Amino acid sequence: MPRHARTQNSGRPNRAGRPNGQKRAASKATIPPANHAGIHLLRDPSVSARMVRSSGAGPGDLVMELGAGLGALTATLAATGARVIAVERDPRFVAKLERRFAGDDGVRVVEADARTVMLPHRPYAVVANIPYAISTALLRRLLDPDTTSIRSADLLVEWGFAKRMTDDRPRDLEVAWWQARFELSVAGRVRPGSFRPAPSVDSAHLVVRRRTDVSGPQARLARKLLRDAYRAPRRAARDVLGAHVPMKRAHRLLTSTGIDPPAAAGTVPTAVWLDLARSLSAGGADAGRSAPAPGPRRPRRPSPARTPAEER
Template identity: 30%
Template sequence: MARPTRVSRALSQNFLSDRKAAARLARLAVPDRRAAPFLLEVGAGKGALTELLARRCGRLLAYEIDERLVAALDARFSAVPQVRVVAGDFLAACAPRTPFSVAGNVPFSRTAAIVDWCLRAPALTDATLLTQLEYARKRTGDYGSWTRLTVLSWPRHEWRLVGRVGRYSFRPVPRVDAGILRIERRRTPLLDSAALRGWRDLVELGFSGVGGSLHASLCRARPKRRVDAAFRAARIDRGVLVGEVSPERWLRLCEVLVP
């Protein structure tokens, strides 16, 4: 009998062992089987999620960085024509030029880098990622606050927390629960290219932290009377902290403050 593969702490491996949770993640990643998307999987591991994703997509590239797992993956999916196992780091992959989706049980320690890769890929349509629950909640405003990255990317990407997976659904068991994070690229951005440049400048200024409040930060580069008018239009209190302002209210601020 073959010995089980030891988990690599350096690769932040926590294999999803709950088949129901894996099936739920696959459904969320590909809601409509008829769409038959081109899908990239981050960290195929032992193939539990790969098997379920393969049934729902037209083409699947399953990336696995751990060389010890690749041979077994190749053998398991050699007869599945829509699946190709790719030995290597997902982060080193060139983003496809045609529309594609991303899904996977993300190594917790590499979540930020993988999300950044997805946001930078022009042809990405959506990403469904199993991350630490705290990360997913912070990025989606589930705590009632929003991060700089979420607000910056909001005109082009929508962020949603679409599910939770308990820590005992993984082997080995991690210290925290996981969340299913869904990032969808908008078909039509909320702002045009010219407005997006102004949006980035405004958001960066707001999150600079100078002055202690969003109002004080914005007044460093905008006339106070215009900032006051923007806050009235967005129905925001002058003492509000920057993280408490939702992306929708940021859009209203932008309408008044960005020419």
């Protein structure tokens, strides 16, 4: 037998009693296709009900569903009487959505990418099961307060992602700024079995609400403080705040919030920087600073001499 014929071994049985070629074919058949987009269709009606109930959607409200899939959330949203814009980019899902909601005037199906679809100019809410792969890009669109009119969002996201978004000391300035303009919280954990195909990790119901207790000037000041803190996270919080107010006042304000003034700026929670911005905005960021040195005085004109009669 030729030597190379021994190395081919294409027809010899393996340990399972099958030819090697059959073993390889069987292995490929049992491996599910890779889900690079992180798309997991919601199939648990109880999760849909909780999300829609949390959103508070009702008659006349405008709600966007980004990544509508087969309409698990769409149907529950439509039942509230809200106006629903169901955005889906997969043509196969779009066709099924259009057939399913053909007779519902409250549902509009839009074939588009959630990352580029035009967002409403009037106040709106988002209720969506978003693909893991575009979570950051999508929140970057939705939570930019200068370009969106979003008032709230209820999102299904990967559990670890939700924890990063709600950490009181975010890793980066972008998330800290989102937290200064929106309240972010986790409403609950969602197990893999609630989706098809099931993801390898748990998901979370991430709740986003636009803050109504932060004015424009307060938000702008908070952004300055956060920017300075993240630019030099190891710098003392007292020094970061001291760039905006006198050092004594910075020390007093930090102490009143429970922060040790020498503590590193990177250890101060976003909520504290926001409270400091509110305090400074109320009294003026420059309140308490030393008054500028007075300029040279103009020489006083001498008073005219008085006569003895005038002195009497």
